[in-house]
Amino acid sequence: xxxxxxxxxxxxxxxxxxxxxxxxxxxxxxxxxxxxxxxxxxxxxxxxxxxxxxxxxxxxxxxxxxxxxxxxxxxxxxxxxxxxxxxxxxxxxxxxxxxxxxxxxxxxxxxxxxxxxxxxxxxxxxxxxxxxxxxxxxxxxxxxxxxxxxxxxxxxxxxxxxxxxxxxxxxxxxxxxxxxxxxxxxxxxxxxxxxxxxxxxxxxxxxxxxxxxxxxxxxxxxxxxxxxxxxxxxxxxxxxxxxxxxxxxxxxxxxxxxxxxxxxxxxxxxxxxxxxxxxxxxxxxxxxxxxxxxxxxxxxxxxxxxxxxxxxxxxxxxxxxxxxxxxxxxxxxxxxxxxxxxxxxxxxxxxxxxxxxxxxxxxxxxxxxxxxxxxxxxxxxxxxxxxxxxxxxxxxxxxxxxxx
Amino acid sequence: xxxxxxxxxxxxxxxxxxxxxxxxxxxxxxxxxxxxxxxxxxxxxxxxxxxxxxxxxxxxxxxxxxxxxxxxxxxxxxxxxxxxxxxxxxxxxxxxxxxxxxxxxxxxxxxxxxxxxxxxxxxxxxxxxxxxxxxxxxxxxxxxxxxxxxxxxxxxxxxxxxxxxxxxxxxxxxxxxxxxxxxxxxxxxxxxxxxxxxxxxxxxxxxxxxxxxxxxxxxxxxxxxxxxxxxxxxxxxxxxxxxxxxxxxxxxxxxxxxxxxxxxxxxxxxxxxxxxxxxxxxxxxxxxxxxxxxxxxxxxxxxxxxxxxxxxxxxxxxxxxxxxxxxxxxxxxxxxxxxxx
Numbered sequence: 140x141x142x143x144x145x146x147x148x149x150x151x152x153x154x155x156x157x158x159x160x161x162x163x164x165x166x167x168x169x170x171x172x173x174x175x176x177x178x179x180x181x182x183x184x185x186x187x188x189x190x191x192x193x194x195x196x197x198x199x200x201x202x203x204x205x206x207x208x209x210x211x212x213x214x215x216x217x218x219x220x221x222x223x224x225x226x227x228x229x230x231x232x233x234x235x236x237x238x239x240x241x242x243x244x245x246x247x248x249x250x251x252x253x254x255x256x257x258x259x260x261x262x263x264x265x266x267x268x269x270x271x272x273x274x275x276x277x278x279x280x281x282x283x284x285x286x287x288x289x290x291x292x293x294x295x296x297x298x299x300x301x302x303x304x305x306x307x308x309x310x311x312x313x314x315x316x317x318x319x320x321x322x323x324x325x326x327x328x329x330x331x332x333x334x335x336x337x338x339x340x341x342x343x344x345x346x347x348x349x350x351x352x353x354x355x356x357x358x359x360x361x362x363x364x365x366x367x368x369x370x371x372x373x374x375x376x377x378x379x380x381x382x383x384x385x386x387x388x389x390x391x392x393x394x395x396x397x398x399x400x401x402x403x404x405x406x407x408x409x410x411x412x413x414x415x416x417x418x419x420x421x422x423x424x425x426x427x428x429x430x431x432x433x434x435x436x437x438x439x440x441x442x443x444x445x446x447x448x449x450x451x452x453x454x455x456x457x458x459x460x461x462x463x464x465x466x467x468x469x470x471x472x473x474x475x476x477x478x479x480x481x482x483x484x485x486x487x488x489x490x491x492x493x494x495x496x497x498x499x500x501x502x503x504x505x506x507x508x509x510x511x512x513x514x515x516x517x518x519x520x521x522x523x524x525x526x527x528x529x530x531x532x533x534x535x536x537x538x539x540x541x542x543x
Numbered sequence: 544x545x546x547x548x549x550x551x552x553x554x555x556x557x558x559x560x561x562x563x564x565x566x567x568x569x570x571x572x573x574x575x576x577x578x579x580x581x582x583x584x585x586x587x588x589x590x591x592x593x594x595x596x597x598x599x600x601x602x603x604x605x606x607x608x609x610x611x612x613x614x615x616x617x618x619x620x621x622x623x624x625x626x627x628x629x630x631x632x633x634x635x636x637x638x639x640x641x642x643x644x645x646x647x648x649x650x651x652x653x654x655x656x657x658x659x660x661x662x663x664x665x666x667x668x669x670x671x672x673x674x675x676x677x678x679x680x681x682x683x684x685x686x687x688x689x690x691x692x693x694x695x696x697x698x699x700x701x702x703x704x705x706x707x708x709x710x711x712x713x714x715x716x717x718x719x720x721x722x723x724x725x726x727x728x729x730x731x732x733x734x735x736x737x738x739x740x741x742x743x744x745x746x747x748x749x750x751x752x753x754x755x756x757x758x759x760x761x762x763x764x765x766x767x768x769x770x771x772x773x774x775x776x777x778x779x780x781x782x783x784x785x786x787x788x789x790x791x792x793x794x795x796x797x798x799x800x801x802x803x804x805x806x807x808x809x810x811x812x813x814x815x816x817x818x819x820x821x822x823x824x825x826x827x828x829x830x831x832x833x834x835x836x837x838x839x840x841x842x843x844x845x846x847x848x849x850x851x852x853x854x855x856x857x858x859x860x861x862x863x864x865x866x867x868x869x870x871x872x873x874x875x876x877x878x879x880x881x882x883x884x
Contacts, residue, residue, distance in 0.1 A: 181690035185715050203693065205852070207716040234693065235711050237858040243716075243726070243795075259823065259853030265798065266726060288853055289823020295798045312823050319798050366811050367800040367820060368792060394819050394826035394842065436818070439811045 164190035171198030171226065177206075184208045184215075192216055195226035195252050202228055205236020205257075211244045214541075217252025220276035220306070226252040238263040238293070239277075242270060248541045250274050256281075261307070263293040269535055270294055272302045273542050279309030283332050283390045290316040291333065296369070298322055301538050305329075311390060312397050313338035313360070317345065319369035324532050325350060334391040335360045335400060336382075341367050345375045346532040356389045357397070357404035358382035358424070363411050364396060365434065365443035372411040374529050377419065382406060383458070384423040401426040401465035410434040410489075412448040415529055421482065422458025426465050428497075429455070433488030433507040445507045446489030451525040453494040457482045461500075472500070472516050481518060486511075493521040567591070569598050569621050574665055575641055583661055583676040583685035586643070588621060592684055594647050594658050600752050604739045605732055607766040607780040610865040612710055613700045614648040617658070618732070621645065622752050630758040634735035642666040644730055650698035657682050659694055660712045664722065664730055671728040673718030690714045700863070708862040717859050725793040736763045736805065737784065763805060766871060778875035779805060781868055785857065801832060814843055816882060822846075825854045836881035838873040847872065 167183045170176065180200070183193045189212040197218035206228075208215065217226030230239045239257035242249070242264035253276035254261045261277035264270045277291035291307030294300045295318040305328040307314030314333035317323050323345035330336030336352030338360040339345045352358035359382060363372035382405045391398040400407060403425030408414050409432050421428035429452050434445035460482035464473050473480050481498025485491055487505045499521055502514035567590045573580060580586065590596035599619035608616065622628060623641035630636050638644070643665050647658035663674045676685035677692060691714030697707040722728045732738075739761050740749065749756035764772025766781040782790075783805040789796040790803040799820050802812050811817050814832035819825070819842065827845035834840040846856035847869045855861060 178690045178692060181714055181716075185689050204691070204711070207714070207720070209716045209719060233852050234709055235852050235859065235862070236717075237853065241716075241720075243719075257853070258851065259825075259858075260821075265795070286824060289821060289825075293821075295821070312821070316821075318821065364818075364820070366817060368797060392822075392824045392826050393828040394830045395822060396818065437816075439816070 163188055166192045166194050168194040168196065170196040171200045176200055177202050177204060181206055184210075184213075187213045189213065195228070197224060197226055199227045199229050201232060202230050202239070203232050203234050205233065205238055205241060207236075207241040207243070208247060209243045212246040213244070214248040214250070215252070216248075216250050219251055220253040220274060222253075228252060228254045230255060230257040233258045238288075241265070242267045245269055246537070247271070248273065250541075252276075253278065255279070257288045259288045260290040260293045261288060261310070263290070263295070264297060265294075266296050267294065268297050269299040269538055270297060270301070271538050271541050272305050274304045276306045277310075277314075278307065282309055283311075283334075283387055284309070285311055285390050285392055287311040289313075289395075291330075292316070293318070295319055299534055299538060300324070301534055301542070303327055303542050308332050310334065311392060312395055314355070316340065317342055319367060322532060322534065324348075324534055329353075330355060330358075332387055334387075334389055334397045336385070338362060338397070339372070339375055340364065341370050341372050342375070343371075343373055344532055347375070347377045348379045350380045352380060352382045353384050354387055355385045356387050356391075356402050357400040357407050358385045359406045360397070360400070361406070361408045361411050361414050362396065363409065363434070363444075365438040365440035365445075370440075370443060373413045375411060375413070376415045376417075376529050376532075377406055378415065379418040381420045382424065382428070383421065386423065386425060401469070403427070403463055403465050404430055405460070406430070407432070408447050408450050410445050410447055411450070412444075413526065413529060414447070414449075415451045415453070415525075417451070417454045419455045420458075421455060421460060424460045424482075425463030426461065426469065427480070427484035428457050428460040428482040429493075430484045431489070431491045432486040435486070435488075435504075435507045435511065447491060448489045449526050450489070450491040451494070452483060452491065453525065455495050457495060457497045467511060468514065480516075485519070485521070486514075491521055492523045492525045494525070567598055569643070571623055571641060574621075574643055575667065577667065577669075579672075579674055579687060579689065581687050583663075583687075586663070588643065588645055588663075594661065594678075597645065599645075601744055601748065602741055603733065605737045605784070606739055606761050606763050606771070607737060607777075607784045609732070609784050609860070610868055611648060611860050612696075612708060612863045613650065613698065613706070613865075614659075614710075615651060615656070617647045617649075619645050620733070620752075627754045628752060630735055630753055630755045632758075634758075636730075636733050636735060636738070638666055638730065638733075640666050640668055644733065646732075650696065653696060653698050654682070659696060659710065660688075661685055662713075662718065664728070671722070671730065673715060673722055673728055675712055675715065675718065677712055688712055688714075691717060702866060704866075706863055710862060711860065713859055720795045720859060721788045721857075723788075723795055731788045732784075735759045735761070737761055737780075767867065774871075774875050774878060775809075778872055779809070781871055785868065789857070814841075823853065825856070827854070833876055833879075834882070835879035836877065838876040841876050844869060844873055844876065
């Protein structure tokens with residue numbers, strides 16, 4: 140009996156091995172530093188077949204053109220993210236393409252490499268379902284500059300997105316940006332010295348947790364914008380993050396929506412419904428720890444809903460905030476209130492519930508068409524019974540298995 | 544052994560100059576197969592592998608072509624004998640499996656006008672495949688460059704400007720970035736509204752390759768010929784051909800919400816008063832893609848007039864500014880009534 144079971148087990152293992160790893164799955168290793176490294180790496184990304192791993196050698200890759208991957212179920216794995224030991228993709232001499240690496244296929248796993256100084260976005264994935272960004276560094280190494288690329292990691296129009304243990308610094312828009320996507324987890328990542336640290340835009344069902352958003356202009360943004368294919372952002376939980384010292388002067392190119400984010404913003408919710416902000420640690424956000432606003436620009440989109448609705452703020456720790464409100468008239472309001480405004484700021488549009496035991500300042504502008512200079516700032520309480528808590532985001536097991 | 548014998552026999556016949564030489568033909572088995580031959584000559588798309596002697600079902604031009612660094616393009620189609628392209632009511636052309644669309648890029652003042660590269664779009668049973676070939680230094684054959692390459696190129700543009708650029712031959716993925724609809728590769732250029740067949744092509748020849756040749760009506764104007772259409776229609780033709788392959792709801796730029804097809808209404812999603820979505824520094828500090836009456840405050844113009852990655856549009860296939868195209872769009876925007884603020 141025992142032998143038979145052993146044999147059965149062995150057979151199962153044998154079968155499992157063949158099922159899990161297609162016969163063709165292989166590792167394509169590419170070396171850094173050769174004169175044709177750019178072409179060889181791009182060739183590997185094109186010739187890879189589903190199941191394959193493209194392995195980036197350690198060293199500095201001097202890349203002149205954007206890379207792209209369009210094969211499902213490929214892993215791109217480097218030797219690490221640190222200068223000197225890791226796989227460093229340096230785009231300082233980039234001559235073309237809108238990003239450093241573009242992924243357009245499903246089930247892709249990006250891990251253990253760095254992307255530096257791209258001319259446009261760092262890593263973009265579009266229509267790339269079940270993508271995993273893991274242990275990556277995307278950085279503009281000269282720090283905040285208006286000429287830096289817009290987004291560090293940039294998944295868009297995708298279902299099931301995991302961003303785990305990623306470091307982004309210097310993005311002139313958002314360090315970690317998830318747009319027009321569904322079922323999203325951003326966790327255990329660090330966003331620093333970007334305009335927006337982490338931004339969830341026009342997206343549904345997202346958990347943003349256990350991240351550090353520090354020294355950005357704004358720490359974590361949850362936005363919804365008009366005239367886009369997917370809008371009506373909702374069901375976003377921002378929890379257990381450290382959101383501190385977001386004091387970098389806004390360096391976004393004018394015209395972009397984040398150029399309007401006041402320096403010193405912790406979490407900013409604009410025109411979404413069902414957003415929960417809880418269990419975060421806030422400190423040293425000079426404008427506000429939490430800001431809740433409507434979309435106050437002209438738009439011509441009859442389907443767009445510009446108000447924040449059912450926003451819940453609860454159980455957060457509030458350090459110092461509101462001592463340098465960087466919006467028009469903010470300094471006067473702060474002076475009138477004894478030097479600082481309360482840590483939670485609401486423009487008065489839509490509805491929100493704030494259960495934290497801190498002050499809330501309303502600008503009393505319920506109609507988003509009312510100009511901001513007609514604000515009548517007043518302390519308010521927004522206690523009430525919040526709607527049922529949002530469920531945890533569950534990603535497919537195949538994605539979680541990749542980062543275990 | 545068989546193919547070798549055939550090739551040998553063909554070579555002997557050719558060398559002997561005897562009558563009855565088999566006319567050069569496209570290797571249809573290779574076209575229909577699933578390989579990516581390292582040399583362009585394998586397909587037999589040119590007589591004597593001379594790019595000036597295509598083995599074409601027909602050559603074609605476009606009323607308004609895509610700008611590619613002032614490259615002159617030679618286009619032709621090879622359709623398997625006995626098959627026809629179907630022209631749909633909406634003007635799209637469905638080419639049969641086995642079709643190859645061939646486009647060669649060169650400049651008349653560079654290397655005697657010989658092409659730098661030849662791109663193939665091959666319709667195989669599993670779908671379209673895009674393959675870029677770069678001509679070898681001796682000009683005798685072209686080699687597959689699946690990962691693309693930058694080729695130094697010097698030429699003079701029609702307006703008289705001298706250019707020395709690192710011309711970007713796209714890689715296989717980049718081919719798809721433009722030739723993409725809902726994630727699959729499709730031809731972009733040949734559409735009934737823009738396709739121009741040679742004046743010398745007979746009605747019989749047209750019937751041989753198209754099921755409804757009468758449906759081929761190139762109604763789209765020539766972007767640079769005021770006699771062919773109004774300023775707005777020429778601007779719209781230019782935007783359709785140069786931008787709309789990505790800027791449509793199923794294209795690579797679907798998330799931008801900026802849709803520039805010939806058939807799209809000229810409204811906010813066409814850029815009029817549209818704020819940047821994910822433009823980054825591509826906004827150039829401006830509020831709108833198109834600010835009516837104000838080309839200098841329209842970042843669509845800013846992006847067309849830039850060659851810097853991260854700002855420049857289109858993102859691929861352009862290392863020079865198309866001054867004449869930008870001038871057309873500037874004039875179009877300048878003549879729009881200013882929006883009331």
